[in-house]
Amino acid sequence: MNAAFLAFAHLRWHWARSVVMVLVAAVILAVPLVSQTLLRGSEQSLTARADATPLVLGARGSQIDLVMGALYFGEDRAQPVTMKAAEAVWESDLALPIPLNTMFTASGARIVGTTLDYFSFRGLEIAQGRRFAVLGEAVLGASVARRLNLSPGDTIVSAPENLFDLDGVYPLEMTVTGVLAPTGTPDDEAVLTDVKTTWVIAGIGHGHQDVVAEGDDPVTASAALEQYNRITPDNIDSFHFHGAPEDYPLTAVLIEPYDTRSETILRGRYLEPENPLQLVVPSDVVDRLVERIFRIAALLDAVAGLVGLAAAAAVALALFLAWRLRAPELDTARRIGAGRGMILRLAGAEIAILLGAALLMAQGIVIVVQSRSNTLLTWLIAQ
Amino acid sequence: MIDIADLDFAYPRGGFRLDVPRLTIERGARVAVVGSSGTGKTTLLNLVAGLQVAARGHVTVDGQNLSALSDTQRRAFRARRIGFIFQNFALMDYLNARENVLYPYRIAPGLVLDDAVRARAEALATACGIEDRLDRHPGALSQGEQQRVAICRALVTRPGLILADEATGNLDPHTKTLILDLLFERAAEAGATILAVTHDHALLPRFDRVIDFSELRRAA
Structure with missing residues (x-):
C-alpha cells in the first residue's frame, strides 16, 4: 500500500513523463488489438455483404x-x-x-x-x-x-x-x-x-x-x-x-x-x-480478397510486433534511466531503513500503475474503434 | 550509548582503512566529529548506523552489537532507533512536507503509520515552526525550512540516536544557529544522542564533546 502511495505520488509529480510513457505503452498494446478488431470486422463485413449478393x-x-x-x-x-x-x-x-x-x-x-x-x-x-x-x-x-x-x-x-x-x-x-x-x-x-x-x-x-x-x-x-x-x-x-x-x-x-x-x-x-x-x-471474389488481406496482415503484424518491441524497449530504457536519476532518493531510503524488497515493490508499483493506465487506455481505444468499426470499415472498404 | 572497540574497517577495493581502538559516547550527549576530508568521518557514521559492517571489532548502539545482527535486523534497528539528517536535506521532491516527515513510515519495515504517528508529526512540525508549510513541496520551501522538515523526519520515529552529516553545511550563519538550536532542543526532549559530522568550527563550542577524527583514527 505504501509502495503504491509513493509510486502514485511520484508518477503524479512527474505527470508529463508519466503521460508520455502511458501513451506509448497504450499505443503498443492497442495497435495489435485494433488491427485485429478491424481485420476481423472487415472480414465479417466483406463476407456478409458478399454472401447476401x-x-x-x-x-x-x-x-x-x-x-x-x-x-x-x-x-x-x-x-x-x-x-x-x-x-x-x-x-x-x-x-x-x-x-x-x-x-x-x-x-x-x-x-x-x-x-x-x-x-x-x-x-x-x-x-x-x-x-x-x-x-x-x-x-x-x-x-x-x-x-x-x-x-x-x-x-x-x-x-x-x-x-x-x-x-x-x-x-x-x-x-x-x-x-x-x-x-x-x-x-x-x-x-x-x-x-x-x-x-x-x-x-x-x-x-x-x-x-x-x-x-x-x-x-x-x-x-x-x-x-x-x-x-x-x-x-x-x-x-x-x-x-x-x-x-x-x-x-x-x-x-x-x-x-x-x-x-x-x-x-x-x-x-x-x-x-x-x-x-x-x-463471395468467391471476396474470399480470395480476404485471403490476400490476411496474408498481408500477418506480415504487418510481424512488423508491428518488431516496432512494438522497439517501443517497449524504449519505454523500459526510459524507466531504467528514471530510476538511475532517483539514486539519491533510493540511497536515502536505504539509509532510513528500506530494504531491497521495498525498492523492488516501489519499482513494481510504478510499472504496475503505468501498465494499468496503459491497459485502460488501450482498452478505451479498442472500445472506441469497436463502437465506430461499422462506419470505419465502411469508409475503409469504400476507399 | 555508543560503544566502539577495536574497530578495523576497510573498503573491499582497498585504499582506505579505518582503525578505531576505542570510542564511547554517553546517551543524550551532543558530540561533534571534526577532521579533514578523507579521514573517515562519514564512514564512522555509516558504521554506527549499521550501513557498513567492520571485519573486526564491534559497534554497539544502545546495547545492541550491530555486527551480530543480520542485514534485515540492522535495517529494522536503523529504522526504529536512528534518525538521519543530511547536508542536502535529502527530501523527496514529489512529496509535500507532511509526507516527507512521514516518509520513514512509508518505506521502513516494522513501522506502522497510524493516527498517533500523524499527530506526532504535526506536533514536531509545530515545534519546528513549519506547521503552515506542511502542504508544500520541498521546491516551495526555503533551505532552512527544508532542513526543519528533515529534522522532523529524523525525529518522528523517536530515535535514540541522531546522525547528522554536515547538517548545517548548506545554510547561512543565522539559519545554522537556529537549526542547531532546534535540533538540540528536540533531541533533548526525546533524550536522543547526537553524533554530528561538521567542518564548521564556529559551532563546536555548542557541543558537549568534540572528537577530532584525525587524532582518533590510526592509519594502518
Missing part, C-alpha cells in the same frame, strides 16, 4: 473492382455497362436484375442510382419519410443523414464532376424523401435515388424551357434557355432523355436468380472470354 454482372475486367464498386460503392469501379445488359437478364426470365449507377457523389456520399427492388433485396427499412417515387428524389443512408443533419424535405446537391467542362455534368439538387434505418453496411453511407435521376445528373436527361413557346415572344434555343437544376412538380414534365434507353450507362447489375437452376444457366451465358460482360459470384 448472389451474382454481379458487369464489364469484363477486374473482378475485385466490379464487386467492390457494386457492393461497397468503392472509388475504383469497373468499366460501365449499359441498360441493355440488365434488360437481357430481365428478358431471360431467370433472375431479377437490379441496375446500379454509382458514378456520382453528393456531399462526400456515393449516389446510388437503382430501382425500388434494391430496398427489398437489401432488406432496407425506412426510418423517416418514404422511398423515392419520382425523378429527383433521394433516400439517405443513416450515416449520411446524421453527418449532414438532413431529414425528409431537405435537399442534397450532387457534386460537379468537372468545373471546367461547360458541356458536362451539372449539379442536381435532389429532394430528400426518406432516411434509412441504420444497417451497419455501406448503405448507411449512400444516397439512394432512381437510376433515371443519375442519368439526369449525367446529362443524358434534362429539363428546360420549351423552345417553341406560344405568343409573340418565343424563347429560342440559345444561352438564354434556362436549364433546370432542380426537378419540381412544375418542371418535371419538361424532363426528357436523349438517345436509346438500352445505351444508358450503369456501373453494375446486381442479379438475384429465381432458383439454383436459373443461376447455373445464367452463369453459363457469360463464360466465354469474348463476351464483354462477366457474371461473378461476389
Whole structure:
C-alpha cells in the first residue's frame, strides 16, 4: 500500500513523463488489438455483404473492382455497362436484375442510382419519410443523414464532376424523401435515388424551357434557355432523355436468380472470354480478397510486433534511466531503513500503475474503434 | 550509548582503512566529529548506523552489537532507533512536507503509520515552526525550512540516536544557529544522542564533546 502511495505520488509529480510513457505503452498494446478488431470486422463485413449478393454482372475486367464498386460503392469501379445488359437478364426470365449507377457523389456520399427492388433485396427499412417515387428524389443512408443533419424535405446537391467542362455534368439538387434505418453496411453511407435521376445528373436527361413557346415572344434555343437544376412538380414534365434507353450507362447489375437452376444457366451465358460482360459470384471474389488481406496482415503484424518491441524497449530504457536519476532518493531510503524488497515493490508499483493506465487506455481505444468499426470499415472498404 | 572497540574497517577495493581502538559516547550527549576530508568521518557514521559492517571489532548502539545482527535486523534497528539528517536535506521532491516527515513510515519495515504517528508529526512540525508549510513541496520551501522538515523526519520515529552529516553545511550563519538550536532542543526532549559530522568550527563550542577524527583514527 505504501509502495503504491509513493509510486502514485511520484508518477503524479512527474505527470508529463508519466503521460508520455502511458501513451506509448497504450499505443503498443492497442495497435495489435485494433488491427485485429478491424481485420476481423472487415472480414465479417466483406463476407456478409458478399454472401447476401448472389451474382454481379458487369464489364469484363477486374473482378475485385466490379464487386467492390457494386457492393461497397468503392472509388475504383469497373468499366460501365449499359441498360441493355440488365434488360437481357430481365428478358431471360431467370433472375431479377437490379441496375446500379454509382458514378456520382453528393456531399462526400456515393449516389446510388437503382430501382425500388434494391430496398427489398437489401432488406432496407425506412426510418423517416418514404422511398423515392419520382425523378429527383433521394433516400439517405443513416450515416449520411446524421453527418449532414438532413431529414425528409431537405435537399442534397450532387457534386460537379468537372468545373471546367461547360458541356458536362451539372449539379442536381435532389429532394430528400426518406432516411434509412441504420444497417451497419455501406448503405448507411449512400444516397439512394432512381437510376433515371443519375442519368439526369449525367446529362443524358434534362429539363428546360420549351423552345417553341406560344405568343409573340418565343424563347429560342440559345444561352438564354434556362436549364433546370432542380426537378419540381412544375418542371418535371419538361424532363426528357436523349438517345436509346438500352445505351444508358450503369456501373453494375446486381442479379438475384429465381432458383439454383436459373443461376447455373445464367452463369453459363457469360463464360466465354469474348463476351464483354462477366457474371461473378461476389463471395468467391471476396474470399480470395480476404485471403490476400490476411496474408498481408500477418506480415504487418510481424512488423508491428518488431516496432512494438522497439517501443517497449524504449519505454523500459526510459524507466531504467528514471530510476538511475532517483539514486539519491533510493540511497536515502536505504539509509532510513528500506530494504531491497521495498525498492523492488516501489519499482513494481510504478510499472504496475503505468501498465494499468496503459491497459485502460488501450482498452478505451479498442472500445472506441469497436463502437465506430461499422462506419470505419465502411469508409475503409469504400476507399 | 555508543560503544566502539577495536574497530578495523576497510573498503573491499582497498585504499582506505579505518582503525578505531576505542570510542564511547554517553546517551543524550551532543558530540561533534571534526577532521579533514578523507579521514573517515562519514564512514564512522555509516558504521554506527549499521550501513557498513567492520571485519573486526564491534559497534554497539544502545546495547545492541550491530555486527551480530543480520542485514534485515540492522535495517529494522536503523529504522526504529536512528534518525538521519543530511547536508542536502535529502527530501523527496514529489512529496509535500507532511509526507516527507512521514516518509520513514512509508518505506521502513516494522513501522506502522497510524493516527498517533500523524499527530506526532504535526506536533514536531509545530515545534519546528513549519506547521503552515506542511502542504508544500520541498521546491516551495526555503533551505532552512527544508532542513526543519528533515529534522522532523529524523525525529518522528523517536530515535535514540541522531546522525547528522554536515547538517548545517548548506545554510547561512543565522539559519545554522537556529537549526542547531532546534535540533538540540528536540533531541533533548526525546533524550536522543547526537553524533554530528561538521567542518564548521564556529559551532563546536555548542557541543558537549568534540572528537577530532584525525587524532582518533590510526592509519594502518
